[in-house]
Each structure stands twice: as C-alpha cells, then as structure tokens.
Amino acid sequence: MSESTERSISKIEEAKDKVIGAIAETMDLYGVTPAAANLYATMYFKDQMTLDEMRKELEMSKPSMSTSVRRLQEIEMVKKTFTRGSRKHTYVAEKNFFRSFMVFYCQMWEREIKMNMEAIEEAQEDLIDVIKDSSSTPGIVAEAKKYYDQLEESKTYYHWLEDLVASIRSGKIFEFLPKDQQD
Amino acid sequence: MSESTERSISKIEEAKDKVIGAIAETMDLYGVTPAAANLYATMYFKDQMTLDEMRKELEMSKPSMSTSVRRLQEIEMVKKTFTRGSRKHTYVAEKNFFRSFMVFYCQMWEREIKMNMEAIEEAQEDLIDVIKDSSSTPGIVAEAKKYYDQLEESKTYYHWLEDLVASIRSGKIFEFLPKDQQD
C-alpha cells in the first residue's frame, strides 16, 4: 500500500473517531454505560457487527459487549439482523436519530408520567379523606386543600407531556417543526 | 392534640410521601444523585428551607445538602431566596414543572448539539481533504464520501433539535401544544 493511501485511511479513521468520541460522550447522559455508548457510536459507522467484531474493535470482553448490545436493543438503538450463512448473531445500529429520539424520550417520559400520576392520584385520595373528615380542624383542612390544589395544578404538566409524547409518536410534531427546515 | 387530628396529620404526611417518593425515583433519570432527588421532592412541598432544615428533614449530612442544592441550582430547580433577618441561606424549589422541563432539556440538548456538531464539522473537513487529495484511490474517495454524506444527513436532526429548543425557550411550542388542553 502506498504511503499516501495509508495517510488517507488514517485520516478517515481520525474523522470517524472524532464523531465517535462526541456521540459516546453525550450518550452517557442518556443513561447508558460507557461501554454501550462507545459501542453504539462505533456501530454508527458500520453496516453490521457480530459480538466478536465488537469485542475486537473496542478491545473489551465479550460479556460486556453482550450486555451493552442488550441495553441498546432495549432503547431500540440497535437491532438484531438475520445474516444467512453466519452462525454468529449480527446487529445493526439505528442510524436515524429521529427514531432514537422518539423511542428514548417517549419511553422515559411515559415512565415518568405513569409513576408520578399514579402517586398523585393516590395522594389526592388521601387528601380528600382528610378534607371530608368532619373531625378535621379548619387548619388541617386548609393544609390538605393547599396540597391537593398544588397536585391538581401539576397535572397540567403531565397532561402536556402526554400530548408531547403523542405528537412525537404520531409524527404530528413535524407539521409544527419540519425536519428539513434550513437554519 | 386529639387522636383524630394526629391521624389527619399523618395521613397528609403519607400523601406527600407518596408523591415525594415518585418524584425522587423519576428524578435520578435526570442525572441527579439520590440525595438531590429526595431533596428536590421534599422541597416541592415546602415554602423555603435552610441547609440545616434540609439536613434535619432528610437525616443527611450538611455537605451533602450543600452539594445537592448546588446541583439543583445548576439545573434551576432550586433558587436562593433572600430572607431578611436570617443569617442562614434560604432556598426555594421551582414548582413550575414547565420551567424545569425547559431548563433541563434545553440545557441537555444544547450541550449535545454543540458537542456533536463541532465534531461533525471537523470530521467533514478531514473527509473533504481526503476526497480532494489527488493521490487518493477511487475506493478511498468513495468511502470518504459515504461517511461525509452520512454526517451531512445527520445534521438534519441536530437542526431540528435546535428548532425544538428554540420553540420551547420562546414558548412557541405552546401554540402547537397548549398547556391547558383537557384530555
């Protein structure tokens, strides 16, 4: 191989590594381990990979790759692909960031909505009991009402978040914020 | 204090604790420590608190409260308030979840946009060098082009994310997704 070819190849590698580094660094804000973040970023520039190729490329253990791939599958950033003739499982990275955004945040927000709304409903029931209790003093009733109203108001936010999730899931949000809009 | 009053008070506490638990649990998905999560959730039901009150209420050390408060201030979920007559610093929780949402996600997304776009720009420069290099073989040029195009396409996403941040910051998103819309 000529020297200039070698230089070009390493320049391409360098270019990829810059992006890989940036993606991996921002990804651990998404609650994935460094190994999973590096793996996804690496796969972003590959057609498909087997566990052994991952292990070799990242110089990490196979179980680490196995666990990372599973986590990435959970948030749908990696999918298993069928490759005829190969005994090894092959995986591809989701390269459409819009899809990754949708899956990750909708999953995250729905979890938050569910958990908090359930707690709010239960809490409000308790508070209503106190308010209705004829033996409660006016001060107690006022306090219970205060918290009840605070929780009631917070529901506005969760309803809005539900709407946001729905509009992302349905793609309706792109009517408001088009994908291709130039800066 | 009468027995029924006591029962009412503990029922109110129970109600609050349910919500505190839920908020705290979902909050550590937001990259804050358990201490900070519990602290915010506790403060959500208080007018204002001093570090000593926090320490007492959560039964944790003062430095832990100090660090947690600082982190919460960074994401603007807690603000310092001036309380005349008190030497102790007093803090209040941001109770408007819309504001917290805006500050947290816009901050997060802007960081991601900046870091990844910078890397992409640098990488594309490298790739252009390779493409323009007259000594590059056709295969090398094709590879460099492939990655260049992939990166170029990904910019669509970051531009969109920028638009999303802008529409949240300006409040324009609420024209599309109103806050008070009933289910």
Added chain:
DNA sequence: CAAAACGTTAAATATATTTTTAATAAAATT
C-alpha cells in the same frame, strides 16, 4: 456422539460515584 463455537449468566474484581467526617474559610455578632 464428541468436540468446537457461540452466547449468556454468575461471581469476582476493578472502577467510579456518592456520602460522610474532618478541616478550612467566610461572615457576622458581641
């Protein structure tokens, strides 16, 4: 059917993060 290849699970190790205790710095009151 035995041996090899592959993937996953379990236990152990390594690493990083969180929290506390102790020490220091800053501010305020007497």
Added chain:
DNA sequence: AATTTTATTAAAAATATATTTAACGTTTTG
C-alpha cells in the same frame, strides 16, 4: 478583635456500578 455561626472544600469511607474472568448451557458441525 475574638468568638460563634454558617457554608464550603478536602480527604476518607461507604456504596453502587461497570467490567472481566470463569463457568455454564445451548447449538452446530464434523
């Protein structure tokens, strides 16, 4: 100015998380 109060920083301890090595089970192939 000295003492006390409050908050922060630094070092240590505790805890949790991530990763690896080793063992296991399953599938495939010769």
